[in-house]
Structures are given as C-alpha cells and as structure tokens.
Amino acid sequence: MSNILVTGGLGFIGSNFISKIIHKENFVVNIDSETYASVDKSFLNFESNHNYRHYNLDIADYQKVNNIIKKYSFDIIFHFAAESHVDNSIESSFEFCNTNVIGTLNLLESYRKLNKKHKLFIHISTDEVFGSIKDGFFDENSNYKPNSPYSASKASSDHFVRSYFKTHNLPVIITNCSNNFGPYQNKEKFIPTIINSLINKKNIPVYGDGKNIREWIHVEDHVDGLIHLSKNGKVGESYCIGSGEEYSNIDIVKKICEFYDVLNGTKDSDKLISFVKDRKGHDYRYALNSSKIIKSGWNCKMNFKDSIKNTITWYLKNKSFLS
Numbered sequence: 001m002s003n004i005l006v007t008g009g010l011g012f013i014g015s016n017f018i019s020k021i022i023h024k025e026n027f028v029v030n031i032d033s034e035t036y037a038s039v040d041k042s043f044l045n046f047e048s049n050h051n052y053r054h055y056n057l058d059i060a061d062y063q064k065v066n067n068i069i070k071k072y073s074f075d076i077i078f079h080f081a082a083e084s085h086v087d088n089s090i091e092s093s094f095e096f097c098n099t100n101v102i103g104t105l106n107l108l109e110s111y112r113k114l115n116k117k118h119k120l121f122i123h124i125s126t127d128e129v130f131g132s133i134k135d136g137f138f139d140e141n142s143n144y145k146p147n148s149p150y151s152a153s154k155a156s157s158d159h160f161v162r163s164y165f166k167t168h169n170l171p172v173i174i175t176n177c178s179n180n181f182g183p184y185q186n187k188e189k190f191i192p193t194i195i196n197s198l199i200n201k202k203n204i205p206v207y208g209d210g211k212n213i214r215e216w217i218h219v220e221d222h223v224d225g226l227i228h229l230s231k232n233g234k235v236g237e238s239y240c241i242g243s244g245e246e247y248s249n250i251d252i253v254k255k256i257c258e259f260y261d262v263l264n265g266t267k268d269s270d271k272l273i274s275f276v277k278d279r280k281g282h283d284y285r286y287a288l289n290s291s292k293i294i295k296s297g298w299n300c301k302m303n304f305k306d307s308i309k310n311t312i313t314w315y316l317k318n319k320s321f322l323s
C-alpha cells in the first residue's frame with residue numbers, strides 16, 4: 001500500500017485524480033482548505049472511502065502542513081492546490097503568492113525534512129509559465145516568460161521545486177499542462193461559464209475578439225498522464241502534457257452552442273455570444289510540444305469533439321453544480 005498526499009484534492013483536477021486513484025492499494029490524504037473553488041463534497045464519491053482522509057488546512061501554514069507530513073510519512077506527493085483563476089490574480093495577487101509560492105515551499109521543505117527515503121514529489125503546473133507564443137510550440141526547454149500574476153506565481157513555484165531537486169536531491173517531477181476541461185470544473189472557468197450561460201439563457205461573455213488560442217485536454221487524460229509519470233517519469237525532469245488540439249475561444253463557444261442545441265433540443269444558441277472588454281495582458285496563444293511524455297508511453301485517449309459532448313451532458317445532468 002502507498003501512502004499518498006494529494007493537495008487541492010477537492011478542486012477540479014484534484015477531485016478527478018482522487019476518484020481515479022482511490023482503491024485498496026492506496027491510502028490517500030487530501031489537504032484542501034475548501035476555498036470557494038473546491039467541489040461541494042456531496043458531489044464526490046470518495047468522501048466515505050476507508051482509505052481516505054481530508055484535512056481542511058491552508059498549505060501556507062507551515063506548522064500544520066508539517067504535522068500532517070510527519071504523521072503519515074508519505075511515499076509520494078501530488079501537489080495540485082493552488083489559486084488557479086487568472087482573472088482573480090489580476091484583481092488581487094497576494095493570495096496567489098501565499099498559496100502557490102509559499103504553500104509549495106512549505107510542502108517541499110516539510111517533505112525534505114522527513115526522515116525517510118523519499119519517493120516522489122509531483123508538482124502540477126501549467127503551460128502558462130512559458131508566456132504566449134504566436135507560431136510553433138513550447139516544450140520542456142522553453143524559457144519561462146509568465147505574463148499574469150497567476151502564471152508568475154506558478155513559475156515561481158516551479159523554480160522552487162526544481163531548486164529542491166538540484167540543491168537537496170529531493171526527487172521531483174514538474175508537469176506543465178495545457179487547459180483542462182471536464183466534470184467538476186468551477187463555474188468561473190471558460191467552458192463551464194459557456195454551459196452555465198446556455199442553461200440560463202444568458203449572454204455568453206467572450207473576451208476581446210475571441211481569437212485567443214488554447215490547447216484543450218480532457219481532465220481524465222491529464223490525470224492519466226500524472227499517474228503514468230509517477231511510474232515512468234524521470235526524476236528531476238519536467239514534462240509538457242497537452243492534447244495537440246488547439247482552438248480559438250470563439251471556435252470553442254460556437255462548437256459548444258452547436259452541440260448544446262443538439263443535446264438540449266434548442267436552436268440558435270450562438271445568438272447569446274457577447275464580446276466583452278478584453279482581459280488585461282491576455283496571452284494570445286498557448287501550445288505545447290508533448291512528444292517527451294508521448295515517447296515515455298503516454299497518449300491522449302479522448303478527442304475534443306466527443307469529450308466536449310460528454311462534458312456538456314455531465315453539466316446538463318448536474319445543473320446544481322453550477323448554481
């Protein structure tokens with residue numbers, strides 16, 4: 001049995017991750033301070049599992065983090081917890097530094113001090129740390145050029161993680177993933193916002209001219225990539241995780257309107273599209289070259305077209321999730 005610490009396990013990706021790994025071979029402890037972004041526990045299927053414990057505490061509190069890490073002497077840590085919304089980071093950046101930077105440092109320092117042979121610290125990060133790219137792709141050797149306070153805080157945390165490998169020989173892996181979508185994503189994020197607007201027949205806000213491009217990966221493919229790297233990844237390395245499926249924001253909205261109308265028996269939902277003032281410093285395009293993780297034996301199993309239909313269906317069946 002492995003003792004696993006998951007941070008941010010009540011968030012969008014963390015909760016999908018725990019659902020996947022919670023079985024009798026694993027004992028999972030989840031540190032999550034239940035911010036506004038955490039999933040309501042009534043939606044989760046692992047809450048009552050005997051091999052699961054949740055601690056509601058702030059990773060920015062070193063003593064509390066250290067008590068849990070000492071108590072369970074974890075084999076492996078999957079670090080998801082973060083303030084994750086770019087718009088919020090523009091309005092108020094301090095929380096992003098506290099959670100994303102100090103919180104990550106607390107976990108690293110506490111794990112390092114454990115008196116045992118460490119197995120692995122997996123740090124879940126984003127493609128946004130590389131900044132914006134007009135043509136071509138980012139890969140593991142790309143320079144860091146974060147443009148938002150969110151991506152700056154994630155970049156900083158990536159650097160701390162790398163430094164603990166170089167300085168203390170702590171076994172770490174850093175992952176930089178593209179935009180995720182799927183069940184349990186907070187309604188503040190782009191795809192749930194579109195679906196929520198459609199359900200409530202409200203305007204669908206699209207920043208600027210809608211031409212900004214993102215690479216979209218289904219959360220299950222991301223989760224599989226993380227599990228794959230925990231077994232096959234090389235310690236001290238970083239891995240880009242993407243699907244290769246790029247779409248402009250306006251294309252995403254139009255596709256969702258089209259599929260929503262078919263699934264919901266409605267018509268002309270794209271009339272709800274409403275262009276709004278652009279986000280400050282809005283990155284034009286993110287795109288990853290994921291050949292390193294692909295060569296190590298992982299591949300995306302989902303395609304955008306089918307998995308976005310499944311995602312719309314999930315939100316239609318779970319409308320209360322968006323309320």
Ligand SMILES: NC(=O)c1ccc[n+]([C@@H]2O[C@H](COP(=O)([O-])OP(=O)(O)OC[C@H]3O[C@@H](n4cnc5c(N)ncnc54)[C@H](O)[C@@H]3O)[C@@H](O)[C@H]2O)c1
Nearest residue numbers: 008010011012013032033035037038058059081082084180
């Ligand atoms: N969502 C994406 O598209 C995406 C893409 C690439 C990387 N990532 C990274 O993946 C990770 C998870 O993202 P997500 O979309 O699931 O985020 P999320 O906002 O849905 O969930 C974050 C979780 O962390 C918890 N949390 C926040 N601050 C905390 C603190 N101080 N102490 C303890 N818990 C705290 C929240 O309660 C929440 O449950 C983040 O590190 C993010 O940077 C996300």
